[in-house]
Amino acid sequence: xxxxxxxxxxxxxxxxxxxxxxxxxxxxxxxxxxxxxxxxxxxxxxxxxxxxxxxxxxxxxxxxxxxxxxxxxxxxxxxxxxxxxxxxxxxxxxxxxxxxxxxxxxxxxxxxxxxxxxxxxxxxxxxxxxxxxxxxxxxxxxxxxxxxxxxxxxxxxxxxxxxxxxxxxxxxxxxxxxxxxxxxxxxxxxxxxxxxxxxxxxxxxxxxxxxxxxxxxxxxxxxxxxxxxxxxxxxxxxxxxxxxxxxxxxxxxxxxxxxxxxxxxxxxxxxxxxxxxxxxxxxxxxxxxxxxxxxxxxxxxxxxxxxxxxxxxxxxxxxxxxxxxxx
Amino acid sequence: xxxxxxxxxxxxxxxxxxxxxxxxxxxxxxxxxxxxxxxxxxxxxxxxxxxxxxxxxxxxxxxxxxxxxxxxxxxxxxxxxxxxxxxxxxxxxxxxxxxxxxxxxxxxxxxxxxxxxxxxxxxxxxxxxxxxxxxxxxxxxxxxxxxxxxxxxxxxxxxxxxxxxxxxxxxxxxxxxxxxxxxxxxxxxxxxxxxxxxxxxxxxxxxxxxxxxxxxxxxxxxxxxxxxxxxxxxxxxxxxxxxxxxxxxxxxxxxxxxxxxxxxxxxxxxxxxxxxxxxxxxxxxxxxxxxxxxxxxxxxxxxxxxxxxxxxxxxxxxxxxxxxxxxxxxxxxxxxxxxxxxxxxxxxxxxxxxxxxxxxxxxxxxxxxxxxxxxxxxxxxxxxxxxxxxxxxxxxxxxxxxxxxxxxxxxxxxxxxxxxxxxxxxxxxxxxxxxxxxxxxxxxxxxxxxxxxxxxxxxxxxxxxxxxxxxxxxxxxxxxxxxxxxxxxxxxxxxxxxxxxxxxxxxxxxxxxxxxxxxxxxxxxxxxxxxxxxxxxxxxxxxxxxxxxxxxxxxxxxxxxxxxxxxxxxxxxxxxxxxxxxxxxxxxxxxxxxxxxxxxxxxxxxxxxxxxxxxxxxxxxxxxxxxxxxxxxxxxxxxxxxxxxxxxxxxxxxxxxxx
Numbered sequence: 001x002x003x004x005x006x007x008x009x010x011x012x013x014x015x016x017x018x019x020x021x022x023x024x025x026x027x028x029x030x031x032x033x034x035x036x037x038x039x040x041x042x043x044x045x046x047x048x049x050x051x052x053x054x055x056x057x058x059x060x061x062x063x064x065x066x067x068x069x070x071x072x073x074x075x076x077x078x079x080x081x082x083x084x085x086x087x088x089x090x091x092x093x094x095x096x097x098x099x100x101x102x103x104x105x106x107x108x109x110x111x112x113x114x115x116x117x118x119x120x121x122x123x124x125x126x127x128x129x130x131x132x133x134x135x136x137x138x139x140x141x142x143x144x145x146x147x148x149x150x151x152x153x154x155x156x157x158x159x160x161x162x163x164x165x166x167x168x169x170x171x172x173x174x175x176x177x178x179x180x181x182x183x184x185x186x187x188x189x190x191x192x193x194x195x196x197x198x199x200x201x202x203x204x205x206x207x208x209x210x211x212x213x214x215x216x217x218x219x220x221x222x223x224x225x226x227x228x229x230x231x232x233x234x235x236x237x238x239x240x241x242x243x244x245x246x247x248x249x250x251x252x253x254x255x256x257x258x259x260x261x262x263x264x265x266x267x268x269x270x271x272x273x274x275x276x277x278x279x280x281x282x283x284x285x286x287x288x289x290x291x292x293x294x295x296x297x298x299x300x301x302x303x304x305x306x307x308x309x310x311x312x313x314x315x316x317x318x319x320x321x322x323x324x325x326x327x
Numbered sequence: 328x329x330x331x332x333x334x335x336x337x338x339x340x341x342x343x344x345x346x347x348x349x350x351x352x353x354x355x356x357x358x359x360x361x362x363x364x365x366x367x368x369x370x371x372x373x374x375x376x377x378x379x380x381x382x383x384x385x386x387x388x389x390x391x392x393x394x395x396x397x398x399x400x401x402x403x404x405x406x407x408x409x410x411x412x413x414x415x416x417x418x419x420x421x422x423x424x425x426x427x428x429x430x431x432x433x434x435x436x437x438x439x440x441x442x443x444x445x446x447x448x449x450x451x452x453x454x455x456x457x458x459x460x461x462x463x464x465x466x467x468x469x470x471x472x473x474x475x476x477x478x479x480x481x482x483x484x485x486x487x488x489x490x491x492x493x494x495x496x497x498x499x500x501x502x503x504x505x506x507x508x509x510x511x512x513x514x515x516x517x518x519x520x521x522x523x524x525x526x527x528x529x530x531x532x533x534x535x536x537x538x539x540x541x542x543x544x545x546x547x548x549x550x551x552x553x554x555x556x557x558x559x560x561x562x563x564x565x566x567x568x569x570x571x572x573x574x575x576x577x578x579x580x581x582x583x584x585x586x587x588x589x590x591x592x593x594x595x596x597x598x599x600x601x602x603x604x605x606x607x608x609x610x611x612x613x614x615x616x617x618x619x620x621x622x623x624x625x626x627x628x629x630x631x632x633x634x635x636x637x638x639x640x641x642x643x644x645x646x647x648x649x650x651x652x653x654x655x656x657x658x659x660x661x662x663x664x665x666x667x668x669x670x671x672x673x674x675x676x677x678x679x680x681x682x683x684x685x686x687x688x689x690x691x692x693x694x695x696x697x698x699x700x701x702x703x704x705x706x707x708x709x710x711x712x713x714x715x716x717x718x719x720x721x722x723x724x725x726x727x728x729x730x731x732x733x734x735x736x737x738x739x740x741x742x743x744x745x746x747x748x749x750x751x752x753x754x755x756x757x758x759x760x761x762x763x764x765x766x767x768x769x770x771x772x773x774x775x776x777x778x779x780x781x782x783x784x785x786x787x788x789x790x791x792x793x794x795x796x797x798x799x800x801x802x803x804x805x806x807x808x809x810x811x812x813x814x815x816x817x818x819x820x821x822x823x824x825x826x827x828x829x830x831x832x833x834x835x836x837x838x839x840x841x842x843x844x845x846x847x848x849x850x851x852x853x854x855x856x857x858x859x860x861x862x863x864x865x866x867x868x869x870x871x872x873x874x875x876x877x878x879x880x881x882x883x884x885x886x887x888x889x890x891x892x893x894x895x896x897x898x899x900x901x902x903x904x905x906x907x908x909x910x911x912x913x914x915x916x917x918x919x920x921x922x923x924x925x926x927x928x929x930x931x932x933x934x935x936x937x938x939x940x941x942x943x944x945x946x947x948x949x950x951x952x953x954x955x956x957x958x959x960x961x962x963x964x965x966x967x968x969x970x971x972x973x974x975x976x977x978x979x980x981x982x983x984x985x986x
Contacts, residue, residue, distance in 0.1 A: 113523030203467035218671025
């Protein structure tokens with residue numbers, strides 16, 4: 001019996017080795033891109049905003065590329081696990097992935113031990129932005145952002161804000177708002193897990209909350225909360241002002257998503273992918289679906305997006321340093 | 328009358344072929360997902376997402392909630408049969424359910440959990456109909472300090488979850504909480520104890536931990552001991568609970584229902600925590616607490632009612648306020664928005680057909696589940712008659728796919744395996760798994776609420792005693808902590824007899840050894856916590872909570888070592904944890920699964936699994952060649968169909984671009 005198990009182990013190793021050989025020798029001829037299925041890696045859980053964005057676009061790029069495209073969820077570590085998966089794939093265009101403000105910009109800034117930098121991958125394009133807003137309860141005394149700022153100035157340390165994860169876009173938005181409004185003293189109460197902001201604001205445990213508008217749409221429509229200002233215009237809610245319109249310019253934290261590929265992606269393949277996503281982002285069905293999820297189509301090609309990223313990188317480094325997330 | 332009218336309307340909405348069918352599919356799928364360890368919400372969402380693009384809103388919501396409560400019915404099955412919780416809310420069911428199965432009473436255990444779930448489910452639907460909106464508003468009043476008080480009270484109940492030594496239960500509970508501190512700090516975002524390892528950065532997932540710590544050691548231990556005989560020696564006795572079982576389960580079901588429902592109302596509590604509380608309460612109230620953990624039916628009935636009532640309770644904030652009870656439900660709501668349905672305060676007004684249709688479908692679904700589950704019992708207990716040498720490779724395979732399915736991350740399998748190794752050592756040195764898991768779950772919430780409360784109160788500790796609800800919880804926790812101590816003192820004074828000490832399970836040197844190892848671990852952990860910065864109690868830094876936690880464990884270890892050294896009872900005869908056992912098989916299993924993890928992605932699921940299964944079928948226990956090969960082919964093919972095709976789990980395709 002003992003012998004049997006060893007022979008088996010040896011057989012297993014042999015089979016493994018042989019198949020690995022086949023794998024290496026099998027990949028010789030290259031057909032013009034794209035000739036087979038493309039995997040679209042989504043580094044977040046199914047059902048989240050990046051996932052929904054990804055799935056909407058996956059449906060829409062099948063037609064221009066004329067091959068199957070399959071969403072593959074690889075969630076974990078704030079998007080880093082899926083991003084690493086893309087980085088470690090072959091730069092042949094058959095593995096691309098979604099990226100977000102967090103995975104592409106913020107995590108590399110605040111996490112020194114992160115195993116990747118932005119330069120380890122090819123930035124394909126930006127696809128959308130999704131508005132994040134500052135909410136108060138419907139019966140709160142502040143009708144406009146200005147009134148809130150005035151109150152906060154006269155009552156430092158009295159206001160509390162539910163902001164979600166400490167390094168997420170909603171938390172950074174509040175930090176940026178506090179800086180741009182002249183150094184407000186508002187206490188951030190972070191939390192883990194979903195829907196904590198809505199619970200905290202409805203229960204009256206905080207005065208303010210910062211949350212993607214998508215998470216608060218039903219409360220907004222029911223008149224239970226009021227949005228004082230938002231990072232971007234909100235589809236379906238033209239009355240919600242941006243920060244600039246509300247009188248606090250300079251709050252430029254906005255949450256977005258885009259597409260990445262492994263480093264060294266050949267230019268012709270990159271161009272094909274970019275144009276497929278551009279076509280998709282002009283597709284009326286796509287725009288309609290994005291609006292339902294309170295997102296805006298916001299296309300930027302590879303180079304334009306890279307320029308924006310460089311600008312934003314400076315801003316986020318500044319904000320995170322000011323609030324002590326990095327030294 | 329009004330409610331009945333609405334309900335009638337609801338039934339009129341769902342009596343369509345599509346909705347009935349979605350309800351059936353939902354509960355079936357839920358049961359399946361519940362039964363399969365690990366496969367959970369992730370699978371539910373990936374199936375639902377593409378479908379929900381096309382289905383009517385009522386139907387997709389009906390299906391969705393069907394999955395949700397169907398999983399609660401199914402989750403207990405695996406707990407009872409093979410000691411692996413099919414669903415995290417069924418962890419506690421392992422304690423007595425599995426023991427019942429080993430005594431041949433799997434039937435009554437499965438039966439009482441189905442009936443208990445049905446009763447609890449029905450109760451919570453009634454409550455949803457009658458008092459949903461005011462209850463939801465009341466639950467919102469639960470702020471940061473109240474949550475802290477509740478969790479503090481929960482944690483003090485940890486010693487009720489142990490069968491043996493209370494101190495050892497507390498020690499292992501502290502270790503569980505330590506493992507849970509891995510990952511991002513809540514306030515500063517600092518990474519703690521993850522050392523740049525991506526899989527650790529989010530913290531360790533619950534599913535690999537519970538599968539590893541419950542399931543793997545059970546398999547290894549059975550393999551080591553059962554060379555010839557089967558694990559389930561006793562004859563199967565009874566398919567359904569008898570009169571005596573009902574008598575013992577009635578009150579636990581009632582109490583479990585109430586506990587589950589009211590705790591479930593609180594956003595973020597979910598269905599799992601109530602099961603622990605229910606178990607602790609039943610043990611505390613029982614006249615025979617020593618029977619808990621040895622297969623007492625009350626220990627199954629209460630928690631199983633609690634998890635179903637918990638699901639019902641958590642639907643109330645969802646339906647009336649749009650506050651999803653779990654992160655998973657939040658994701659599913661996002662999917663529903665795609666169809667233009669916003670679950671929230673306006674749901675009843677804008678979409679009465681969705682709301683009342685859903686309520687009606689829940690009656691229907693619960694009925695379906697009961698009808699479905701009772702005949703299934705006969706089938707399930709037949710699983711136990713399968714020879715263990717055939718059963719165990721399959722169990723291992725299901726835990727592997729279960730771990731992988733969560734995030735498509737092979738390192739989750741590795742974590743499951745490491746936790747399995749830890750759980751195995753814990754058994755060898757007589758530490759119990761349940762306290763570990765309990766604090767692993769509650770620990771992060773405990774720290775989160777503590778720090779949120781202090782931010783909320785600007786650093787004032789008075790917040791914990793000034794707010795009435797919180798003060799009651801804190802006082803109750805204090806009393807629970809103090810009562811055994813005073814009880815012990817009083818008893819000492821009354822009788823001269825020494826405290827009735829249970830015969831120690833292990834000789835002194837084993838406890839001293841494990842105590843030393845744990846203490847060394849705790850000290851290293853404190854050192855690392857110190858490096859993260861400790862801060863002050865009012866303004867804690869990322870290292871504050873871990874530092875305190877490590878200190879508690881050091882203290883517990885010292886207490887245990889002192890009492891062990893001072894023990895006067897005669898040393899039990901013991902040849903060592905590995906004496907006369909085939910521990911080489913344990914090593915073979917662990918090594919082969921480790922190898923599997925690293926070959927899985929390059930080579931692909933089908934081929935790798937085939938080889939692993941052939942090895943497990945043939946290499947561990949004697950087996951005919953053709954049986955092993957047939958088993959390997961069948962199990963790889965069936966799991967492939969089940970997971971990849973039916974449940975849409977993304978399995979690695981590997982070199983053949985297939986699979």
